[in-house]
Amino acid sequence: MKVTLERNHLLKSLGHVHRVVERRNTYPILANVLLRAADGALELRATDLDIEVTESVPAMVSGAGTTTVPAHTLYEITRKLADGAEVRLETDGADQVLLTSGRSRFHLACLSPDSFPDLKSGSFSHSFSIPATTLRELIERTQFAISNEETRYYLNGIYMHALDVGGEARLRAVATDGHRLARAEAPAPEGIAGMPGIIVPKKTVGEVQKLLDGAEGDIAVEVSDTKIRFTLGPVVLLSKLIEGTFPDYERVTPKNNDKEMQVDRATFATAVDRVSTIASDRGGKAVKLSLSDGQLELSVTNPDHGTANEELAVAFEQDRFEIGFNARYLLDIVGQIRSDNVVFLFNDAGSPTLVKEEGEASALYVLMPMRV
Structure with missing residues (x-):
């Protein structure tokens, strides 16, 4: 095999394929990337036996052939070469690949491509x-x-x-x-x-x-x-x-949650993040929501560090209602909301809560409550 190509093309392709290669492998061949040079292109393939990524990049092929080299090593070498540099890969005997670029030369150990696994696709329905x-x-x-x-x-x-x-x-x-x-x-x-x-x-x-x-x-x-x-x-x-x-x-997706709260998404997320600062990991980072007409109180109690409270104006027109959530889970969901306001639909303190955007939303979220 003897092939020449641009460093940037090789780096981009390696960036796609080398990520599936695990750092630790039971089988040495799985640490390698397959290189196949033919017909004006270099094909790169990597697998972990569950995922297989293949990409072809344009190259000047003066000698067709196939080999395998350590994927992460090849990626790191290519990453550290000069931008726009020309890279030449050629087999140097049966067990080495010579990589040259400018004044840099690397001899990389290779393994036979015959033992490289093929994740056969079969037919698709x-x-x-x-x-x-x-x-x-x-x-x-x-x-x-x-x-x-x-x-x-x-x-x-x-x-x-x-x-x-x-x-x-x-x-x-x-x-x-x-x-x-x-x-x-x-x-x-x-x-x-x-x-x-x-x-x-x-x-x-x-x-x-x-x-x-x-x-x-x-x-x-x-x-x-x-x-x-x-x-x-x-x-x-x-x-x-x-x-x-x-x-x-x-x-498990609620259908009859009738207690609706609307709150400014950014203000709510900032407030939850703030009060949860003192929340205990041991307690599941629980934050309590206490709702009354037009007002929400967020509160956290940590026996070791104290308490935190913050009040927000919300659209809520029901009797007083309290419910608790894991603060991190709550922030994860609110972080997916794209509208200015986030809509919460509650049933009771022990039932799943529905979270969605204003209007007709293409996404919705369900969050299980916590005892607080």
Whole structure:
């Protein structure tokens, strides 16, 4: 193999593929990136056996070939080369790759590409294109609620499915950790009808989000019962799906919460953040909301540090009502609200609370209360 390409092209591509490579690997080959030079392009591929990212970059190929080199090492070397520099990669014997750029020379140990795993995609039952901005919005508005609890592995991702809402086909994304639930939706793209509900793993969600950062145009999505593939320009990300049944989130989404509070989003978030400063981690960072006609009192009690109180003007026309929440969960949800005011719909102090934007919102959130 003998290939020459621009440092910036190589760095951008490595930035996409090297992130899926774990720092510690049971199998040495998984620490490497596959390099395949042919037909005026260098293809780079990396995998952790659950996700596989492939990208091709234009290159001057004077000798076709395939090899593998340590992914993070190659990325760090390329990152530290001069901007706009020319990079040459060539196999130097059976077990080394020579990288040269200007006066810099690196001999990198390589492993045989024959043992590099191939995450075979199989056939896909559904394929569609969706605007990158729409998919990014669905991810951003739900990913914070993904669970990290390994025992309930089916919550370790975003559940995506197609449904009919008032005669309109919609694509909905849902995530929950049992304490809060985030739900966002968008018009369903053509080709999604009949798609089974899928759970996209948290790591895949993060990689797709980085891929979509600043992206315009459409991203192609293909889905089967076990895998999902995203294609954006020259980058292809293939991932396994989480096999399991996502819980019936509609069952825990409140339908009859009739106590409505509207409050300025920014003012509320700042006040919650302020009073929660003295909240105890041991107590779950609990903040108490005490509501009366036109007024909200936020309060925190910490036996070790004291108390904090703050009053806000709100739109609330019910009898006195009190409820407690985990301050961090509350701030996470309020941080997703895009309107000037945030709307809370309560039932009682022990029931889930619905949080949404003013008017018809494409996203809504459910938050479980705490005893305070």
